[in-house]
Structures are given as structure tokens and as C-alpha cells.
Amino acid sequence: MHAQQQFDAIVVGAGPAGSSAALVLARAGLRVALIERGEYPGAKNVSGAVFYAPGLLAELLPSFWDEAPFERYITRRVLTFLGKESAFSLDFHTRHFALPPYNGVTVLRPKFDRWLAGKAVEAGALLITSTVVDDLLYEGARVIGVQCRRDNGALYAPVVIAADGANSFLAKKAGLQREFSAEEMSLGVKEVLRLGTRTIEERFHLTGDEGMASEYVGEATGPIKGGAFLYTNRETLSLGIIVQIASLAQQRIRPYELLDRFKQHPAVAPLVRDGLTLEYSAHMIPEGGWQLVPRLARAGLLVAGDAAALVFAAGIFLEGMNFAVASGLAAAETALEAHQKGDFSAATLAGYRKRLEQSFVLQDLQRFRLTPAFVNNERLQNIYPELLCQAAEQVFRSEGRPRKKLGSTILTTLRSKVSLWTLLRDGWQAGRALFF
């Protein structure tokens, strides 16, 4: 074995999980290989993309706020129930999210991921791009390295961190993750539209570097289960739809046609008008939540980020990058502990799960474990948004006739499509999923 092929730790995938892990490991003085299949970190990566709780990285990188290539900090959150020709929005704006550590920032992944991987390199990690990892190498039941798809592609380390993304071939090959079902995976398709800084600020009521994260449910995805998003970058918009794969297959509508329908909705068209499409992209998202989280470790191996399905898609929350970073950091700390002990057994690496259980990563996923089923409720997807719009329309309608009190107007509208019993049952489901 060549000395060059022996490392203290190998990290597969230079996304937010992998690069965060590599950064911590390299800073601790370990010899770290960070392997990326793209030409550059971020080349294969797509998010909406709002990076919530960026303070997680700022704690690690004091220069974060000055140099990290983020686009805008989110001060405006909008949730819209979209009917066929109407829209009902909750629109929240606060200046309290306008100071570091910001609550959330928009990023463009090719730029951001390249920057973050660069930080790991500055700390001493060896970044190996354009390299696919095909498999893990074992000694008995213990993972001792990775097999790259190139000549002499075996690299060795006592601990491997698989941060290889949503498809997580390594987690599956290691027997930690099962095959996915089309019900628990989603497809996101996205466009980046150039509008110009001035237009974005005026159109979305933003000042300076303020930004907006806006999400839609209902007619946004027609009869298909899912939702849509619209986020502001510095001079572009990121917009797209996220749909359950099983539902997409069933309804037989192509995702890009659905995206066009969303863009042409009367409530959305004026927001994207004159936008020049710069790029189209797509990515799979493990949205199954708690039940999709695999076993997270075995001897010599830890799984982090999307590869471990650590995505928090819980209705009003759509978070992934912060879960990736936090899990990458926890994986690195666990690997460091293993190095100190000189013990890379499953028992030592089980400390990784304990760390995640003590952090928001597994606590949020567990606490909101009923939310994915609630979000895919047929009526929440296809009936309530339209009904909510109709109710609002009835309330606001002035016809020169005597009005009924609002309760009766609203209840009559809702009960035109759904029985009181169903309403109560869905209300209870919403409550269990999100409120109590």
C-alpha cells in the first residue's frame, strides 16, 4: 500500500455535509481526503436554496459573514394557498432576521459549495474532484476505505464518512439504507431567472440585502402532491416545484410542464415576468422524514446529510443544508473521538447517533415525524387551498346586499366540499403534525 493512499479519514461528497466534516477533521490535524464526483464541488448539487441557521458554519468560520457567497438574508417568509385563479397568503416580515447570525440566507450551490470545500482545503484537506467512489473496502465487517473508479483507485482510512447525497449508493451498499419507494422520495425541478437587483427589491418589497422565501401549496402543483417555491437571490430568482415521485407517475404530467403551469398562474406570472432563464436543474430529495432515516453507522463508516435522509420537509419548514452541516460536524466529532480512542468499532461510532439525538437534527425529525403524511393529505393538497380562497372571496365580496357574519360564510364554503367530520379529522391531523 502506498503511503499516499492511506488517510486518517475519507469523506465522500463535497457538499455541505462532507465539506463541513472535512473542515473539522483537517483542522484537528488529520490527513483527510475529500472526494467529489463533479468537476468542482457543487457541480452536481441543487437546493432551493435557503440555508437556514447559517450560524452553524459562522461559529466555525469567523470570516463567514464577510466572505461566504450568500445571496440575501431572509427577512420575509410567505406561505400561499393557491386556488385556480386566486391566492391566499400568510406574509411575514421582520427586521429581527436582518442581523448576523441570520435566520436564513439564500445561496447558489455551485458557488457556495465550492467556497465551503475551499475552506476545508485551506484547513489541510486534500480535495479530489472528478472522482466517483464506486464502493467501500472492507476487512471483515469493518469499512477500511473506498474504491474510486480509476486506476489504483483504492484509498484507505480507518473511518469513512459517506456524504454522497440523496441517492446514497454507499449507504445502500453498506447495508445501512434500503431501496427507496416512490412515495417517500420527491423530485425537485428548478429554474434560475435573472431579473436584476432593482426589480427584485421593488417587486418583492425588499431593501438592500434582504430576501424572501416564499412557498406554495395547492394549485401550484395541480393534482400532484407537492408544493412550489420562489426564493430571491441577489439578482436572480430561484423557483421550482417539489413533487412526490409516486404522485407524479400516477398523474402523468411531466415535471417541466408543471413548472410552466406554476409560472403562468395568475398570482405567480407577474412575479416572474421578464425573467430570463439562466439554468434549469433537477434533484431528488429524500422527503420521507423520520421513517427514511437509515442506520447511521457501522464499524469504520458514518453516513451524513442527504445520504442519511436528514432532510426536514415538514410543511412550513423546508430545510436540508443546515441538517447536512450539523450532521457533517457530528460525524467529524465522532471520527475524532474514535481516533483519540484508536477504536473505530460500531460501538464507538454509535456516538454519532447520540450526538444527533441531542441536536435539532434527529429531535426535529422525530418530533415532526407525522408531518410528511399530513403534507401529502389529499385534501390539503387539492381541496383546502381552493376552499380557503373561495372562503376569502366570499368574505371580501361586496355585492350591495346584506352580509352574513363571517363564521357562517366561511363554514358554508368549507362544508360545500368537505363534511364537518372530515374537517375536524383533518384539523386534528394538522394539530398532531405541527402544533401539539
Add this chain to the structure above:
Amino acid sequence: MQELASEPVATQPIEERLELVRFKVDKRPHIRVHTEACRGCDLTPCVYVCPAGLFEILGGEMHFSYEHCLECGTCYVACERKAIEWDYPRGGWGVSFRAS
């Protein structure tokens, strides 16, 4: 109340969208479809879920291309017959997102 006629949705052809994306096409395909397993498949989920529109049924036969694959993996998850063998392209090849 007058019903508003909803405008028919004009969709941009997928080919135009894919022109905006940078691909470095490998000569070796990274998708293999066992097309004999596709015969008699009425659902053809791959045709509808692929965000690059790479799958097509022509004359009852499955046709596909891999060149403009966005590498999401949706096709193999959607295929109930497990007819799609899907791997990453060689390192550095395939799609490179730049502006997303």
C-alpha cells in the same frame, strides 16, 4: 358571475431548457434499460417523471437517451419493474450545474 376562461398553458420544450445546461457527455452510457422488461408496462412512469424527458415509447418499444441526464435518479425510483440500471457517470463527466 362570469366564468374566467383559463388560458391554455404554453410550455417551453424541454430541449430548449436543456440547452441552458452544461453537459460533458461521456461515450459510455450510465443508464441501462432492460427494455424487454418494459414490454407491456402500461404505467411507463419513467416517461412522465424524468425531468429531462429522456424516456419515450415509440411503436410499443422503450427508447431512451442518457446524454442530457440531470442525474437525479428519479427514473429508477419510479420504475416498478426495476428495469433501469442507473449509476453515476464517470467522475467529471455528465451534468455540471453552474447557476443553480
